[in-house]
Amino acid sequence: GIQVEQSPPDLILQEGANSTLRCNFSDSVNNLQWFHQNPWGQLINLFYIPSGTKQNGRLSATTVATERYSLLYISSSQTTDSGVYFCAVRATSGTYKYIFGTGTRLKVLA
Amino acid sequence: ETGVTQTPRHLVMGMTNKKSLKCEQHLGHNAMYWYKQSAKKPLELMFVYNFKEQTENNSVPSRFSPECPNSSHLFLHLHTLQPEDSALYLCASSQDIRTSGFTDTQYFGPGTRLTVL
Numbered sequence: 001g002i003q004v005e006q007s008p009p010d011l012i013l014q015e016g017a018n019s020t021l022r023c024n025f026s027d028s029v030n031n032l033q034w035f036h037q038n039p040w041g042q043l044i045n046l047f048y049i050p051s052g053t054k055q056n057g058r059l060s061a062t063t064v065a066t067e068r069y070s071l072l073y074i075s076s077s078q079t080t081d082s083g084v085y086f087c088a089v090r091a092t093s094g095t096y097k098y099i100f101g102t103g104t105r106l107k108v109l110a
Numbered sequence: 111e112t113g114v115t116q117t118p119r120h121l122v123m124g125m126t127n128k129k130s131l132k133c134e135q136h137l138g139h140n141a142m143y144w145y146k147q148s149a150k151k152p153l154e155l156m157f158v159y160n161f162k163e164q165t166e167n168n169s170v171p172s173r174f175s176p177e178c179p180n181s182s183h184l185f186l187h188l189h190t191l192q193p194e195d196s197a198l199y200l201c202a203s204s205q206d207i208r209t210s211g212f213t214d215t216q217y218f219g220p221g222t223r224l225t226v227l
Binding site for chain 1: 143147151152153154155158160165166168198200202207214215216217218220221223
């Protein structure tokens with residue numbers, strides 16, 4: 001099945017810094033989402049982005065489907081950005097399964 | 111996001127107990143999902159329902175039994191669980207799994223944190 005890898009696994013930033021999180025996937029996809037899981041476990045939708053570029057405030061994401069990767073950019077990070085960031089993909093071939101990556105654990109220090 | 115609710119939020123049960131987790135979505139969606147999140151592991155898809163029909167069972171042990179009486183409600187019935195089943199159980203919904211595009215965006219509930227003693 002499709003493999004999803006995220007990097008880096010852990011990231012510590014000073015408040016105000018910028019960061020780039022990466023999601024690599026091993027097969028073509030028709031669905032890719034980025035989520036933020038807060039310390040209480042709630043998964044929050046950030047982007048639905050199987051291809052192209054989107055921006056929402058300080059966050060933006062780019063997926064290059066032909067090269068099988070997606071990037072999440074966080075600018076001017078705040079302590080409330082702390083948590084775990086997941087990408088999840090659904091392969092184009094055959095299945096309704098969504099496969100989650102292992103996540104990037106982000107800690108933003110005040 | 112309050113569109114998907116889960117109850118209870120916390121559950122402690124013994125290995126011989128029977129309990130049920132409940133999920134309800136208020137988004138008018140037709141697809142619902144159960145995921146398991148164990149410590150230090152990625153989210154694992156357990157079951158998918160679309161228009162009340164089960165479309166995915168990801169080799170889940172029979173001690174977990176899902177039920178989807180209508181498109182708005184999803185249950186996970188638990189019996190004779192093991193301590194390794196302790197995890198965060200997350201429910202999600204999306205409009206329709208047969209389409210791609212923004213209608214397939216998943217929305218998650220807050221989860222039920224389950225501890226099996």
